[in-house]
Amino acid sequence: MSDPDIQTESPAEAAPRDSLFEAPPMAEQERMVEAILFASAEPVSLRELADRMPHGSDPAEAVALLRARYEGRGVAVMRVGDAWAIRTAPDLAYLMQKETVETRKLSRAAIETLAIVAYHQPVTRAEIEEIRGVSVSRGTVDQLLELEWIRFGRRKMTPGRPVTFVVTDQFLDHFGLENARDLPGLQDLRAAGLLDNRPPPGSLAPGPATLDEGDEDEAPGQTELFED
Amino acid sequence: MSDPDIQTESPAEAAPRDSLFEAPPMAEQERMVEAILFASAEPVSLRELADRMPHGSDPAEAVALLRARYEGRGVAVMRVGDAWAIRTAPDLAYLMQKETVETRKLSRAAIETLAIVAYHQPVTRAEIEEIRGVSVSRGTVDQLLELEWIRFGRRKMTPGRPVTFVVTDQFLDHFGLENARDLPGLQDLRAAGLLDNRPPPGSLAPGPATLDEGDEDEAPGQTELFED
């Protein structure tokens, strides 16, 4: 909100990068960020902001100023991973019936799987199955992939080099999270050791490996399999 | 900005809609209009705003306040027919374009044609072909015309009254020339070593047709051709 100070700051900041180009004043950069974020339904990364703004601009600072400006307003500047978006203030949700989109109701299996990916990421399918004690159906993972809430991460450096799953920026955006570290209760879970990868003692505990003969994890599917 | 006020107010908003009902404070109404205009896919009329806002609200005043607040910002509250919308400030429209510039080398045919025009202007297509020893494709001439490096000159007073080509001011600009007469002459070219790779006198110089079979490179390529 102290624009004048900032304006004197910006030429100095731009100077080392390229003496020929002078970045626009910070107040103007803030306007630019405002226009770009308003125009986009998706979060816009700092990198893309920098690409679209004049050479020498400092989008991070402009975003910070803009965010402060919108404090307490009807829309808010929200961080989503490395990107930024403008979203309506959640307390005004009741005005938005018209905009509300009916989302497909997620199955319990999908919700749990999503939570496990979010809190344990990067996590392999085998690890998800161990935590849930049941094999993960293809449909559950597909649904989450299709929603673009999870995606494939890097392969794990363990035998078989299994693929892992991680949550996406769309996930963060959907649940209004700045980043995956802001997940509710994450610290408590970690402190309680519940996010540790604790292998079963010995090899006697029934692991999901013995269970996953391609059977669906939904209970109805399971019973059907054994019906005749 | 004044969250505490707003929060104490909101339970009142949930109260039944009747004459006893008190409209939310104007700052809150402004927030509401801001959120609705932001999230709506179409411009919103005052009537619709009134329908969606708590009973007793004054959307016209809220819109006016919001509009004033956005004065000079990166986006503006604009009237569209009898409805309202938030739009990018007109002076920032250029941010909604992402320009990617690709630099390509001019084809050999184009640069040769351009050189002939520059040295022999005004010159007809037939003359260019005579000098190059191959026909000049329509695409090559069109490309140079599009680049605005050549343009049509006057027609020649010979049978068929063929059009001529001359170089443009943009051409002079691009190549840093005051006028076409400043082009280095053959003497200069020779002095600069650009003409050194000529065939020894008396040898059977290959005709242009044989030279032009897609050999892309500059002088070195040619010397190779002449070497055996």
Place this chain on the structure above:
Amino acid sequence: MQDDSFGNIETLSVADRLAAEALIVDVEGFEGPLDLLLTLSRTQKVDLRRISVLDLARQYLAFVEQAKALRIELAADYLVMAAWLAYLKSRLLLPPDPTEEGPSGEELAAHLAFQLERLQAMRDVAARLMARDRLGRDFFARGLPEGVERVRRVTYSATLLDLMQAYARIRTRDDFRPFVMDRQDVFTMEQALDRMRSLLGFAGQWTDISSWLPEDWQVDPVRWRSATAATFAASLELVKEGRAEIRQTESFSPIELRRREKPRE
């Protein structure tokens, strides 16, 4: 056995039977044996870390017995779990055998308690996650987004050096004879046409076109070739215009031209 168990069921009170059936019907709602164990553990109403795994194993085995009694087919993983719990139960009840390798019953029980606690924790955070303000339900994105227009611009680069090299390349081909010099030895079709148009009126008879060449183009072979070609081309042009006729009696014999008395329209 079947009859016996059936008899057993018969002797249960109605309330018990309903309770048992409710549990059985619910089996479809369970997400596997761990989930069932978690549900059963709730009846102990204690912290999951201090749960009695022994009691839990008993409850689970009882459940499986009941399911058998009701002739409910249980999925294999429920039975695997039952077998494992029966084993665990025996390990927990018997005094530890010091010669036996592998984890103790307590360790296995602790891990099972950990698994249950972890599953419960995941359930809890999943619920908290789903209860958050959500995009499209509680907060909203821009309703009228403006797409970013991609403009692709191609610039072509060429330097003065490129230009000069190109020109030098062309001139090299011509063996350095300046272009204007060339023109001195070229008799163009236009020139030939001009000349022939003025002379054609005198050509009432068949005349060898070689006699139409200008005087000073008949000696130098280069100039003669150019003039001959131009004159021939001009002759064809005049024929095309309908102002002259052309003939050649046989290959390599002289080509003759005469004016056409009545020009074609």
